[in-house]
Amino acid sequence: MPANMKDVAKKAGVSVGTVSRVINQNPTIDPVLRQRVEKAIAELNYRPNTWARSLVNDVAPCISFVLSNRSFLHPVHSRILQGVEEYCDAAEYFVLYSRLRYRRETASAELDLPRVLRSHGIADCVILAGTNFDNLVEALEKQQVPFVLLANNFVTHGGRVPVDQVRWNDVAGARAATEYLIELGHREIWYIGDASLPWLRAPLEGYQKAMEAHGLDPREQIAALSDNGFLNGRASVDMIVERNLPMTAIFADAEVAYGAWEALRLHGLKVPGDVSMVVLGEQEGWSDVVPLTYVSVDLVETGRQLAKMAIEKMKSPGARFPEVVVPMDLIRRGTCRPQPITKTELVEAPVTSRAPEPLSGTK
Amino acid sequence: MPANMKDVAKKAGVSVGTVSRVINQNPTIDPVLRQRVEKAIAELNYRPNTWARSLVNDVAPCISFVLSNRSFLHPVHSRILQGVEEYCDAAEYFVLYSRLRYRRETASAELDLPRVLRSHGIADCVILAGTNFDNLVEALEKQQVPFVLLANNFVTHGGRVPVDQVRWNDVAGARAATEYLIELGHREIWYIGDASLPWLRAPLEGYQKAMEAHGLDPREQIAALSDNGFLNGRASVDMIVERNLPMTAIFADAEVAYGAWEALRLHGLKVPGDVSMVVLGEQEGWSDVVPLTYVSVDLVETGRQLAKMAIEKMKSPGARFPEVVVPMDLIRRGTCRPQPITKTELVEAPVTSRAPEPLSGTK
């Protein structure tokens, strides 16, 4: 029903070849004919069929964003998707959004590929976001499917397969955060965060490196006291305070830190008066509201870089790309204070002054 | 380079027609040939080309999710997208994600359509999410582009154009929330929220209706004291408390309520001890942590319904669909208390007991 090229050709009194050349900006075209064609296009409200085009060109202007093993689109990935969309829009590519769930244990040969890959020619390159394991990477490589990987949540058991990837520098970011606290004179610096979560491994590593480099004992609460990051942070601080463990600073991922802060507050401890705090990443709405000292990363830029690499990869299939590293920056704002260097070996944490409010304990 | 149907046909020693029939589950096929074909498909790792298929079928298994006039993918829309993806995945459709920005004032003829519509055959139905205005709707109708609309953030000046749409019942939800507070004996019920935001109009309307129906004076703080919902909520409560205006309950959108709660806390007021609270919708992470009494809506289901309508519309072009209304439910949990019916005409709000913490004031 909608007009096609033949209709335009007929209306303009030219051949379809000419119409095609006009559309594709071919310079060797008589200005008069071009005019006629353009007029016909406008009058018929002609819009070319992208898929027919990609059939001929053997490449669809389309990349696929796959969110792996996540039950919902976390704000972190929303922002990445945003960046992907932004870059692709500028490059005139379409973005397919899909999710994928698979088990880490499944052999790569048995893996169900994303649906976008089960049929072919849909999107010629895939962006793997979410949490991924090496069995999928292996399967894609075996099938020769071009893909680029968001590497921060990538879990590999063997040595890491060399893949085209983008990552933000979470080890360095965590290290910088910890070293900043150390420079401020803190010694009893707690890292809080469920170490079994793929995206919290690198931060822990960065923290450990910093502590070790300065000859400090790590103070880690890396058990999962709750599956909810906020509640885990809160429970961890509850525990630390109740056991009267020394603590002058906390470093944690945003969600966890948010809960930790809440717990501190319920225990009558002030940030940064009693405890300094550096937060890794951002928590929806929070950092707009409180002048957190935090480690920031441009997630939208991460998305752009992923899209850029994906598109380049489509253009030169088989090419390998060096890893793109998006920097993390320590933003010094209001939640850290220097710690007097004259310290007793055991710094006693102030004791709880108020009982937790009854409201806030429930799930 | 990847195998096509001809390759499969050759390998299996049959014609392409047979291969096609096998793929399309055509029952009238000799089991022996079917076997041979399936074997060839497996060996060649053949994957059909969806776009070539859609060229012939004149319909692409693809719908387009358009986020209008939003600078980022808000969690509310993330969930809707999630529902869309879920339904489409089950229906074997692909989801294109894109954003669109346009001015409300632009004449519909001058409007730039979403890129997915500038070329044709990409996705035969569009889901309009985000905030939309009637000029776009008009443009799409004029161009005969099939679309379905998320109606909650739709802004129209004339009478509403009848379009195929899904909405959650925010007027009724807000009304139910307010009436619940009234039933509990509250009279000084504040509604807080920037009334210039499209998605906060209906809640305000529901609130007003409930108050009016019970002969109560509305207590609205609907000016924008900040562009940030949280800060707006906080500033509003600051104002109310500082002016000593009567207030025994608050009803507000989640983000705003969150800020309001924070302000109450800084003023030494307890929820629900001093002030009852009903929250409209959910705020990332918050309702998991505090037993809010809130008005819930299944956003994922909203997405599913949008996708369902879009797919049905593609199948029967030109059909009109009745509006789908996703219910809002009042979930009674822990943030409301009955208000003694014996009340003075002027209920004096308790006065601030603590000064706001120095930290939390800055942007």
Place this chain on the structure above:
DNA sequence: TTGAAAGCGCTAACAC
């Protein structure tokens, strides 16, 4: 500079 025609991968109508 332009038109005619082949062909991209697939489906479906038609003939056998």
Place this chain on the structure above:
DNA sequence: GTGTTAGCGCTTTCAA
């Protein structure tokens, strides 16, 4: 039941 073939909308040779 199966093979053959026209044609979906487009690009791109190849001739003119």
